[in-house]
Amino acid sequence: MIVGRRQSSTRDVLPRLVVVQCPDWPVVAAGVPLDEPAAVLFANRVVARTPAAAALGVRYGHRRREAQRICPLIRIIDHDPARDGREFEVAVRSVGQMVPRLETTEPGLLTFLAKGPARYFGGEMAMSERVAGLIADAIPSLDPNITGPHGIRVGIGIGDGRFTAGVAARHSAREAARAGRTLAVIVDAGVAATAAFLEPLPVSLLRDVAAVDAEFVDLLHRLGIHTLGALAGLPPSDVLARFGPMGAFAHRIAAGGDDRPPGTISPPPDLLVTRTFDDPVTQLDPLVFTAKQLATELHEMLAANGRVCTRLAVLAETEHGERSEHLWYRPGGLSAAAIIERVRWQLDGWIRQPDGLSGGVVLLRLTPDELRSDDGTQLGFWGGRSVADEWAARAVARVAGLVGEQQVFVAAWRGGRQPGDTYQWVSVDRADVNDATDRLQPVDVPWPGQLPAPSPATVLTDAVPADVLDSAGRTVQVNGRGALSADPVTVSIDGRTMQAITAWAGPWPIDERWWDPQHHRRLARFQLTTADRGAYLAVVEHQRWWITAIYA
Amino acid sequence: MERGSPQARRERLTQLAPKVGPVAFARDRVLAVDPAMQPLLPEAGLVRGSIIGCQGGAALSVALASVATASAAGSWLACVGLPALGLRAADELGIALERLVMVAAPMAGTAGPTISGNGSSADVVASTMSALIDGFDLILLRGAAEIRPAVARRLQARLTARGAVLVVVGDPGPFICDLTITADHGQWEGLGDGSGRLAQRRLSLSCVGRRSPQVRRLEVWLPGASGGVEPVESIEPSRIEPGRVEAGVDELLTEYPRTG
Numbered sequence: 084m085i086v087g088r089r090q091s092s093t094r095d096v097l098p099r100l101v102v103v104q105c106p107d108w109p110v111v112a113a114g115v116p117l118d119e120p121a122a123v124l125f126a127n128r129v130v131a132r133t134p135a136a137a138a139l140g141v142r143y144g145h146r147r148r149e150a151q152r153i154c155p156l157i158r159i160i161d162h163d164p165a166r167d168g169r170e171f172e173v174a175v176r177s178v179g180q181m182v183p184r185l186e187t188t189e190p191g192l193l194t195f196l197a198k199g200p201a202r203y204f205g206g207e208m209a210m211s212e213r214v215a216g217l218i219a220d221a222i223p224s225l226d227p228n229i230t231g232p233h234g235i236r237v238g239i240g241i242g243d244g245r246f247t248a249g250v251a252a253r254h255s256a257r258e259a260a261r262a263g264r265t266l267a268v269i270v271d272a273g274v275a276a277t278a279a280f281l282e283p284l285p286v287s288l289l290r291d292v293a294a295v296d297a298e299f300v301d302l303l304h305r306l307g308i309h310t311l312g313a314l315a316g317l318p319p320s321d322v323l324a325r326f327g328p329m330g331a332f333a334h335r336i337a338a339g340g341d342d343r344p345p346g347t348i349s350p351p352p353d354l355l356v357t358r359t360f361d362d363p364v365t366q367l368d369p370l371v372f373t374a375k376q377l378a379t380e381l382h383e384m385l386a387a388n389g390r391v392c393t394r395l396a397v398l399a400e401t402e403h404g405e406r407s408e409h410l411w412y413r414p415g416g417l418s419a420a421a422i423i424e425r426v427r428w429q430l431d432g433w434i435r436q437p438d439g440l441s442g443g444v445v446l447l448r449l450t451p452d453e454l455r456s457d458d459g460t461q462l463g464f465w466g467g468r469s470v471a472d473e474w475a476a477r478a479v480a481r482v483a484g485l486v487g488e489q490q491v492f493v494a495a496w497r498g499g500r501q502p503g504d505t506y507q508w509v510s511v512d513r514a515d516v517n518d519a520t521d522r523l524q525p526v527d528v529p530w531p532g533q534l535p536a537p538s539p540a541t542v543l544t545d546a547v548p549a550d551v552l553d554s555a556g557r558t559v560q561v562n563g564r565g566a567l568s569a570d571p572v573t574v575s576i577d578g579r580t581m582q583a584i585t586a587w588a589g590p591w592p593i594d595e596r597w598w599d600p601q602h603h604r605r606l607a608r609f610q611l612t613t614a615d616r617g618a619y620l621a622v623v624e625h626q627r628w629w630i631t632a633i634y635a
Numbered sequence: 636m637e638r639g640s641p642q643a644r645r646e647r648l649t650q651l652a653p654k655v656g657p658v659a660f661a662r663d664r665v666l667a668v669d670p671a672m673q674p675l676l677p678e679a680g681l682v683r684g685s686i687i688g689c690q691g692g693a694a695l696s697v698a699l700a701s702v703a704t705a706s707a708a709g710s711w712l713a714c715v716g717l718p719a720l721g722l723r724a725a726d727e728l729g730i731a732l733e734r735l736v737m738v739a740a741p742m743a744g745t746a747g748p749t750i751s752g753n754g755s756s757a758d759v760v761a762s763t764m765s766a767l768i769d770g771f772d773l774i775l776l777r778g779a780a781e782i783r784p785a786v787a788r789r790l791q792a793r794l795t796a797r798g799a800v801l802v803v804v805g806d807p808g809p810f811i812c813d814l815t816i817t818a819d820h821g822q823w824e825g826l827g828d829g830s831g832r833l834a835q836r837r838l839s840l841s842c843v844g845r846r847s848p849q850v851r852r853l854e855v856w857l858p859g860a861s862g863g864v865e866p867v868e869s870i871e872p873s874r875i876e877p878g879r880v881e882a883g884v885d886e887l888l889t890e891y892p893r894t895g
Contacts, residue, residue: 471772472734475711478770479736485763490739494722494732506722508737519733535832537858538723540696570829586826610833616692616820618833632721634823634833635695 097244097341099197099272101207102252103178103214104238105171106260107131108191111224111235112170113160120154125162125513134235134260148498155598162513165427167191170222172432175409177221178214186394186410190428194248194412197241211239211267236260242270246342247277249292250284277339282312286337293342294414295333299326311337346456347393355450356381363402363443367434370399370444371427375484377449378422385454391416394453397426399433402442407433410452420480422449472517479516495522500532500593502620502632503542532593534608539620539632546629549621550575551584551611561607561623565592574613574621576630582613590623666705666772666800669729671866675842675853676814681705681773683798686791688812690805692820693838695720695777696728696857698802700864701816702773703729705800710772713738715764717777717804727862736771738763761786768799776801780808814844821857835860837867 105111109123109131120136122129122145129145139154150157167190178193179185186194197207204210218237236259240251251268259265270280286303288311289295308314314322315338322334336342356377364370385392395417398408411417411425426449434440483491492508493516499505514522551559553569560568567590573581589609596602606624613619618634665680673679681687681701689698695717706712707729714720714737726732760782767774768790779787787809794801803810818840825834835856842851859865 471709471711474770475734475736476770478713478766481766481770482738482763485759485766486738492737492739494735494737502721502723506726506732508718508722511736516736523733536723536727536862537833537835538721538727538862540699540721540724541719542721543719586823586828586831588826588829588831610826612823612826612833616822618823618826618836634836635693 099241099243100245100248101195101197101200101211101214102240102245102248103193103218104240104249104252104256105174105191105218105235106238106253106256107133107235108171109162109167110160111222112167112190113163114170114224115158115160117224117235119158120156121158121160122150123160123162124150130162164190164424164513165431168425168428169431169435172429173221173436174218176432176436177217179409181213181217184410186412187425188412188414194245207241207269208267211241211265211269215239215265215267236263236265239265239267240270241267242280243272243274243277243339244336244342246293246336247280247339250281250288253288253292274339278312278315281337281339282310282315284311285309286311286314289333289337293333293336296329299329299333315339348454348456350392350451350454354384355448356384357446357448360443360445360447363445365434365440365443367427367431370430370447371423372484373447374426374430374449375419375423377447378419378426381449381451382419382422385451390454390456391418392422392451392453393417393455394451395422395425396448396450396452397422397429398446398448398450399430399444400446401440402445405440405442412453416455476517479511483511493519493522498530500530500534500595502534502538505530505533505538532591534591534610534620537634539634541633541635543631543633546622546631547577549577549628549630551609551621551628552581558626558628560626561590561592565590565607571609571611574611574619576619582615582617585612585614587611589621664798666710667708668701669704669864671855671864672701672840672853675816675840675851677842677844677847677851681800682813683772683800684795685813686794686801686803686807686810688803688807688810688815689818690815691818693818693836693857694804696724697816697818697838697840698775698804699725699728699730700857702775702800702802703863705773706730706734710734711736711770712773712775713767713771714775715767715777717775724858727858729863738767757783757786761789764790765793768793768797768801772799774799774801775804777804779803779810780806782808782810784809811845813846814842816840816842835865 110117110121110133113121113123115121115133117133118135120133120139120141122132122136122141124130124147129141129143129150132141132143136150136154136157141150141153141157145153147159150159171187171190175185175187175193182195182200184195188194197210201207201210204213215237224235236256238252238254238256238259240248240253240255242248242251247270251270255266255268258268270277286300286308290297290300303309303314308317314334317334319331319334323331326333358373358377381392393414393416394410394412396408396410398406400406407429409429413421417425479491489510491511493511493514494506495509495514497504497507509522551571552573553559554572555569557569559571562568571584571587574584575581587609590607591609592605592607595604604624606622609621609623611619611621619630620632620634622629622631664683665678666683668676668680687701689695689701691697702712711734712730714735717737718739720737722732725735764774764782764786782790791810801810803812818838821836821838823833823836825831835858838855838857840853840855842853854867856865856867
């Protein structure tokens with residue numbers, strides 16, 4: 084008996100987990116009607132879309148223009164992780180009344196241990212129905228009574244280990260969208276059952292669920308290994324020899340084995356950081372500010388031992404004993420910035436709940452729940468990540484803490500015909516400072532109608548009104564066919580004294596978004612140089628002149 | 636070779652010389668600038684820890700052009716008080732947009748949010764600027780006049796210690812600039828009377844330093860035909876007047892008289 088248990092001991096430690104997944108959570112959080120086509124874009128790529136948009140053919144990863152080509156009326160919503168996290172707190176609180184130690188990986192993805200709740204509610208099936216009901220009650224737009232294709236339904240998967248349960252939840256979500264009601268996908272316990280469930284599934288799940296390197300998955304495809312079963316069928320030693328630890332890990336989870344990254348340990352019980360407030364705090368900002376200090380403290384403490392926290396418990400308590408405690412999980416490890424972000428999501432939703440809190444917060448505690456040895460990021464010698472990148476990222480985090488994340492920006496490619504459209508500023512809470520691949524696309528994409536280089540060094544955030552007059556002192560007009568009433572001779576910018584125009588060119592008309600009455604713009608552009616040696620980009624729109632940029 | 640031989644000693648000395656000499660000369664700690672702008676700067680680059688003021692009509696373009704090469708080489712660039720910066724122009728000048736961060740408005744008197752503590756806005760300016768100095772090699776600042784002199788002195792000391800370069804656009808306010816580059820408005824070419832387009836601009840730059848009183852002058856195309864900064868050739872074929880060309884030919888003929 085004992086021998087038998089020993090043999091299966093690696094199996095026994097794999098917990099049976101429930102994963103609750105809400106696909107397209109960002110559009111639900113944004114509160115758009117799900118029967119309207121809408122999509123959430125991050126770095127110009129679709130990351131979530133409503134069922135109506137999906138029915139029209141808008142896919143994940145589409146660019147803004149592709150999505151608009153398929154569906155010209157599509158509503159584009161900005162990606163806002165803070166909003167997603169805040170709104171998801173409602174669901175987390177609702178399920179949390181029933182289930183202990185609830186863990187959030189990202190907004191829209193919940194995980195908890197199946198064992199206790201399943202026994203309490205009389206079986207895994209009964210429990211999953213209960214959970215689906217709780218979430219539907221908490222978030223009205225996920226109501227199961229909305230039938231037809233215009234509903235988003237949560238998926239619930241139960242299985243051994245995080246990977247299996249996560250894959251099951253994805254299946255469940257897909258089936259739920261088709262069937263119109265949530266039906267949990269339950270994978271039987273045991274390695275054999277798990278492996279049998281995973282066998283016919285595509286290897287791309289390794290990338291989507293287990294965050295395995297996309298390049299590795301691509302390589303598997305090119306080698307003709309398309310299913311998890313095919314990968315699991317390879318000899319483990321060969322996989323290790325050919326692909327290294329990453330391959331061994333992928334092989335192990337494809338075969339239904341332990342899916343925790345190697346080197347995972349439980350932290351010593353006394354490892355935690357706490358801050359108590361003598362004066363109860365009722366505002367969110369000071370709490371997040373304190374969380375910043377705690378997160379940095381914790382991160383440095385762990386980093387000194389070469390460890391990184393993968394699961395963290397965040398606890399806040401008010402003076403009257405109301406508590407908010409969540410577990411946050413991130414397979415790659417929680418950096419200080421990630422911890423702060425999660426504390427903000429949790430507390431923002433908690434403080435803003437409808438019945439509110441009866442008192443101020445007096446305690447904030449961060450407790451690491453699972454640690455992993457930090458394999459770290461190898462800093463690049465030439466190219467790649469460097470020490471300078473690290474310093475800059477730290478400085479950005481500091482400055483964002485000082486002036487607010489909405490006040491610190493990085494550049495992102497957007498594309499457009501106006502000089503201010505090609506690139507735009509994106510605040511750092513919505514973009515990755517160190518990894519620019521998402522936000523800066525290759526710039527040699529043709530964009531017809533763009534003015535050729537050189538571009539103006541100053542692009543005014545608000546256009547300045549101007550008067551452009553001809554030799555008779557009348558305002559120069561541009562007609563619908565792009566013809567001028569007379570040559571421009573003098574210009575007055577923002578009501579200042581008249582300047583003689585020394586040279587000019589134009590009009591270069593553009594007619595943008597004619598299919599969208601709200602955003603339709605028709606304008607004609609001019610370049611002007613004036614007697615005081617200024618060079619300007621002027622625009623005529625609705626027969627009024629504006630200066631939009633200065634060649635400073 | 637024997638240890639005591641004079642030749643061996645000399646070799647040993649040449650090996651040791653760099654180790655026992657001064658740590659680093661200021662001119663060794665420079666960030667590269669575009670070759671076209673090198674003649675303007677005394678050390679042919681941006682000396683780490685220095686403050687460079689850019690003034691005149693084309694100050695912003697000059698500031699961007701002076702940091703472009705260092706930015707492209709891997710330095711991070713922070714812009715403070717420049718929300719209207721044209722990113723496409725920055726890209727054309729060669730600035731690496733992936734290493735560019737903009738801080739909107741930490742300046743006193745502007746409506747920027749402050750931390751929820753009791754810190755005054757002047758403290759926020761000081762801490763923001765010092766955080767940037769700690770993390771960035773290059774800082775572009777406009778609106779320096781609003782910084783208090785005491786804060787400016789502290790920042791200047793920190794800049795020297797950390798080795799970052801502060802480029803102040805417009806009025807330097809309380810900062811004491813190590814170098815001041817003055818640009819005129821320049822002369823645009825390519826735009827006609829209802830035709831053409833702005834193609835390139837000829838700028839006259841002058842540079843005067845705190846430690847180099849001699850004024851250096853330079854003419855550049857900024858932006859040049861390719862979008863970046865380009866040197867103005869001393870003799871341009873297209874700009875030589877016919878009379879001068881003939882004179883030049885005559886001189887050549889007198890120097891090398893035709894045979895036969």
